[in-house]
Amino acid sequence: MGHDGSLARLVLMHDKDGKVLALLPATTLLNLANVWKLTGRQLQPVKGADAERFFGQDAVQSQSGFRKLATLPLLPLLVDERCLQYPTLQVNEPYSKTTWEVAASLLSDASHGKLATDADEIALQAPQGDDETVITSAVKKFTKLRIQQRLEDTLGLPSMSPTTQKILMLRSDPEADVHALVEVVRVDPSLSAQVMSWAASPYYAAPGDVNSIDDAVIRVLGFELVVNMALGTAMGQMLTVPTNGPRGGTPYWLQSVYCAALSEQLCKKIPQEQRPKPGLAYLSGLLHNFGYLLLAHLFPPQFALLARYIEANPHFSLEAIEQQVINVTREQIGGWLLSSWTLPEEVCDSIRYQNHLEYDGEHGPYVKLLYVANRLLRQQGLSDGPVEQISDEVLADLGLSAEVAAETVQELLNDDAAIRELTALLEGGQS
Known part of the structure; x- marks a missing residue:
């Protein structure tokens, strides 16, 4: 948290039974497994756009607005136990960027428990080794x-295509040149079509028409760009x-x-x-x-x-x-x-x-x-x-x-x- 430890954030969650608010230290992770255990409900965070819309309401953004939120009978408030040690909390909702100053007395009737996990805890439980x-x-x-x-x-994983394997070999061969690449591209109809479309793209702004694979590879795109784009797309397409x-x-x-x-x-x-x-x-x-x-x-x-x-x-x-x-x-x-x-x-x-x-x-x-x-x-x-x-x-x-x-x-x-x-x-x- 901040220097005084009093920074907190608010998260809006929901399930089929309605909405729930969670308040936790600002730099910690909201641990959904802890929330489910505490409430007995499979609560999920609302979409970011929905949180922004909910907390962006004028009636919510004032200091009195938080007081209304914290006391609504149909909107339970869960509070991480670490937030209770401070007389005042500086609370933030990240999607709407709304902030409130909240007195601890407002949280006395909320459900308390361990909602959050911090980065040190996660690092300690991470598997060790290469x-x-x-x-x-x-x-x-x-x-x-x-x-x-x-x-x-x-x-x-799907196996690599023969064309991808050839391009990988070209990428690793310091002696490979653009003419060897053109031969690989020319015999693969799918890659040929992609290379021609890349060369014609406004992003590369090639002067004149692109009329052939040789033209696309040698004049417009070049060896490095074609190899790298072909590899990147091949990996992504797997x-x-x-x-x-x-x-x-x-x-x-x-x-x-x-x-x-x-x-x-x-x-x-x-x-x-x-x-x-x-x-x-x-x-x-x-x-x-x-x-x-x-x-x-x-x-x-x-x-x-x-x-x-x-x-x-x-x-x-x-x-x-x-x-x-x-x-x-x-x-x-x-x-x-x-x-x-x-x-x-x-x-x-x-x-x-x-x-x-x-x-x-x-x-x-x-x-x-x-x-x-x-x-x-x-x-x-x-x-x-x-x-x-x-x-x-x-x-x-x-x-x-x-x-x-x-x-x-x-x-x-x-x-x-x-x-x-x-x-x-x-x-x-x-x-």
Whole structure:
């Protein structure tokens, strides 16, 4: 919580029997399992838009409005026991951004109990070991899959297409050139159609008509971009984008394309002597959320519960929520699987450690670049996760400034229509 520990937040929940309010310390996780145990009801958070509408009412936003809320007979109030030790609480509702100052005396008639879990508790109960050990533990605990000698053989993933395997080989071959790529694209009708549509997209603004695969690959897109987009879309197409994710979240492909584009553009503004490879930065951004698809594929019942936890805790680290609900994070499982598929180490490490500024490996610039891109997009509502400030120190480590970062974001936002059209092309490639 805050310096005096008196910051709290309010969550609106509901079930078939009606609505319930929960009050808990501001920086903790609302633990739905604790709520269900305390109430005997399977309460779920309301949609973010519904919370914003409910708490946005004039009658609710005043100090007297909270008093009415806390005493409504048809709207029970649950209070985490840690909130009771302060004479006054500063209460916030994150979706409507409504705040109240609440005297403890108003809470005396509410139901009390342990509603919340903090980040330290979650970290203590998280499985220990390397990523494969943690993933294996979660698969054993939450699925009926039998762990085989090779973990990747037991995940039930579709096999890679021959074209994807060839592109992976090209990506890993330092001698591969654009002509070898053209030959791979030309013999795959689906990929050929995608490449032609990408080249014609307003986002790449190619001068003149694009009349052939050679023209699309050599003149407009180039080796790096075609390889990276083909790999990113192939990986995404192996798994279905879930329809039961957090309500109000950023669509998967829109988030991926924006993150790829911003990572690449920021990379190009890093001084030449310390600049990572823009193509690998683009691929890292395009695949940064791949583990989200894996969680939905492997853990369907738990994924639906995870979505409700994310909705109830919009301020909380997604990694911590995933550790609480599934015991493994999207970054762990995504980074591990992409590594097992021999994608470049720079990409795998940046995806695995994108939320860990303490990472001190050789691919630190890629990690920090993805960290920065993701948080800049969160500030614009174009990436999921809590809004966080980016320190000047992190930007300086990359050779960037806050001004350059803001300008780069604005340049992308100015191209929003073209980016959304490109996103639609990538989504269309799934059919």
